[in-house]
Amino acid sequence: MLDPRKLHLLRELSRRGTIAAVAEAVTFTPSAVSQQLSALEREAGVRLLERTGRTVSLTAAGHVLVEHAHAVLEQLERASAALAAARGGPCGPLRIGAFPTAARVLLPPALTALTGAHPGLVPMVSEIDPADVSAALRAGELDVALVHEYDFVPPPADASIETEPLFREAMYLTVRASVAAARDDAWITNKPGTLCHAMTIRACQAAGFEPDVRHHVDDFDTVLAFAAAGQGVALVPRLAATAPPPGVRLTRLPLARRTLAAFRRGNGDHPAIRAAVTAFHTAVPHLPLDDSA
């Protein structure tokens, strides 16, 4: 019988590309991962990996098996969720990941509703950039997460992650009246590697230029303070612009950001997950979203 633990390693390899990265993700040594994958290959009776230069890559058979690994692990997730449901209502620890703005704006009312409805539930929040969420979910470090996606930045398809939309908000530009008008300005973006950073770059590219990025700041309040100090322009989502400092003009753009709840595929029927997603939904009307675009 195929071992789901080994299938999990193979799936991680297909996403991360190197055995060392898989080992780091599952907190094993690379040697252990290498041995497990060798054993899987032996049981499979086909080559699944092949050395390509300094790393390994999957063979055609390896990719086929990864697809089946998704299905197997999803069914195991469903079984675990069913057991959690059989244990009774939502209780125990629930690891929640959230991007900073959501942690600040959405989580407080959501957590109040959640623990009010389910006193046995122990939510544990970690701030995390949406780009890192699916890995953290797959690794079991998180159970649910609040993520966002932007126009221009297509979310990577991930067969192991399921999402549920929560709300949309408009994007605003500081100082200028349009992205094109800020062609020659200094730009303030989030740190490279984050979705927000990618979004700014893409929006400018769509307007026909490469932004002159001068500052990398994650906290939108700081971003607005920089803008107020004349240090550059920036794109900020509605929720980050509830109290702009004096002198910062905000122009609403035909550009949206969508916030979603994400969890491991198959885990959607887990009582704690359901409760959390429900709580997120109930908290949305409390947000200062003066538009529904």
Place this chain on the structure above:
Amino acid sequence: MLDPRKLHLLRELSRRGTIAAVAEAVTFTPSAVSQQLSALEREAGVRLLERTGRTVSLTAAGHVLVEHAHAVLEQLERASAALAAARGGPCGPLRIGAFPTAARVLLPPALTALTGAHPGLVPMVSEIDPADVSAALRAGELDVALVHEYDFVPPPADASIETEPLFREAMYLTVRASVAAARDDAWITNKPGTLCHAMTIRACQAAGFEPDVRHHVDDFDTVLAFAAAGQGVALVPRLAATAPPPGVRLTRLPLARRTLAAFRRGNGDHPAIRAAVTAFHTAVPHLPLDDSA
């Protein structure tokens, strides 16, 4: 992560009813099965089993988990089948189970076609009563099997087994012109515990009487010889009555027997299974089925 091996044990328990029977089926000691199921219960966090008198039975949560075990094991089966397909064409050992008449009539041409088309395939045939087939398939003792089902004898629903119909044949009654006319005769049936035995009993019950079963004989040629010797009446399928001995009158009844191929659910795409089922189909036209009822 839930262990599929333990889920398999739980599933076997749900069918067999006692830990001792499960242990015998998987060739473990009852102690090992008991320990594994205890571990599963611990990981699940819910009671799955409860002592009822001298045996154990499943709790509601246990039954829920068994349903998920079916899904998980089916996906693992699919993954294995995909690997077999990736290994190339059908090859290696293929364990085939068949009831005696099928082994005599259908298998010779089917095996010729099978090994002719796939020289690497090594078919291994075991005669087995259809009543025991699903257990043998689940235990991995067989890969495919030829089974039959009768009117009046509903096949037990088994979520882990998949079947594909091959052909139908009519049933014949020896000596008498109708079952009702044989109410006071001595009856010859197969051994108790077989489907054929159950079929005879049910057919008589449907005609309004309990048969006076005097002889238990599995081989239909012997059955016909007994009938020719005036030792009783019997129901025989068309394929078992190709050359009745002189003096045995056969009356075709409005009663059918269906022959099917059975295999583990999810294993239908295994190249060897596909090849075998195809070979079965190609052999059907060679059978002396002078009717298609």
Place this chain on the structure above:
DNA sequence: GTCGAGCGTAAGCTCAACTTATGCTCGACC
């Protein structure tokens, strides 16, 4: 050419999972 990143193998250790041995409880049977 040198060096580090990445992979694989060898050797050792630890724990899970099996066995055997034993005790307990329930139900059948005289």
Place this chain on the structure above:
DNA sequence: GGTCGAGCATAAGTTGAGCTTACGCTCGAC
């Protein structure tokens, strides 16, 4: 009602799978 066997659970011992550390090899960057 006592006896006995079937069935399950626990204790103790053994084995092997799966991890670690240690080390060697190869490839690609600088």
